[in-house]
Amino acid sequence: MNADEVQNVTDYFDGIITATNPDINAIAPLQHPSGIRPTAVADWDTDYVNLVNKVQRHTMCKPETCLKKVKKSGPEKCRFDFPQKLLAVSTLCATDGKWGYTPKRNDPRVNRHNRGILQAWRANVDVSAITDKQAVINYVAKYASKGEPRSATYAEIFRTILDAGASGSDKARKSIQKLLTKSISERDISAQECMHLLMGHDLYRSSRSFVNITLKNDEWVPLTSVKTDDDSPEGQGKTILEKYKLRIPEMEGLSLFEVASKYSWSRQNWRKRAANKEAVVRVFP
Structure with missing residues (x-):
């Protein structure tokens, strides 16, 4: 692409994707913006500022969420590459024959998003520009073939709950409540059950009512x-x-x-x- 075409594509993506914080120094609102229905929003600009600062900022990196070691013995690094470099203008460039779009940024921890989608969804979103057909194919294939992790055993769940710890005389009762909640919220689904659900078949049949x-x-x-x-x-x-x-x-x-x-x-x-x-x-x- 020539310079004019690159600028046209960049301008197009700029109209859809942003990584800009409309007010970095905004004061935290009394009510979390996710708890406000779109029909109850009084000021859309203020609502946008509150959503960006509450749900779109990658504020903490933890080993249990995003911190991964580069190598087994290497330093830990955020797998989402936060904090990211500030950019005064958006860029569209090719590396090894593959084009990539990077939006302008005034906050190193704001995630890429679309304002309309963010204010409609009212929770964290991630919007990326499609610049490579093979990347889309790889992305779809990855998630279509991604296996689910094995459900934890009762002993593993209970051990995790005990490690988290409940204090005081309610420790046993609260631990058992958490065990029951955890055990019914997740379970493994067999290939046969999955096919029955997808094809709309009854999961069981009985000769008696x-x-x-x-x-x-x-x-x-x-x-x-x-x-x-x-x-x-x-x-x-x-x-x-x-x-x-x-x-x-x-x-x-x-x-x-x-x-x-x-x-x-x-x-x-x-x-x-x-x-x-x-x-x-x-x-x-």
Whole structure:
């Protein structure tokens, strides 16, 4: 490319990407900008300043996040190359035949971003200029083939929690709570389960139906996004006790357990199940 073409491309990228801090000396706002909905923003310029300084600055480099050793015995370096050099003007240059765009910068720790995307997303973003086709192919291939790390065992999770430490008399209770939270938030997914989810297949099939009966005062209410058999609106449904009160005269002498196992509720009516298809009833508590 000639000088004019380079300048035109640079100007184009400058209109999309920036690494400039609109107010380096801005005072931290009382409310975190991520907690403000776009519809509640009163001043978009002030909002932009607060977002850049709160979510777009790479302020701390830590071994557990970005600090990596250049070699096994070498010094630690931020893998995102922060802090970065200040630039008065943006540059577009070719190195070893590959073009690269670097936006102008007045803050060594501001991440590249697009103002519109940042204020809509309201959290950290990273925007890069596409200047090389092969780099895009490599990027897509890398993330498409990237394997997930193995989930930690209960012993490993619990050891990490204990090392972090909870002080005082609540140490045991809080540690167990954290263990339960950690154990249900992450788990390994098998290749078979992944394919079932992608193809929309049921994860399991059963020759029997299951019916839950709760005897507590705070009755269970069906909460589901699947259309219920009684055509109720999404997320609503009658409890088994409410349905039992609506049984037909020939069912008057049947107990709640018998009704749940031998009859099914369909289209606002009880229908008898086939003799060999009685439901498995689970009673709580």
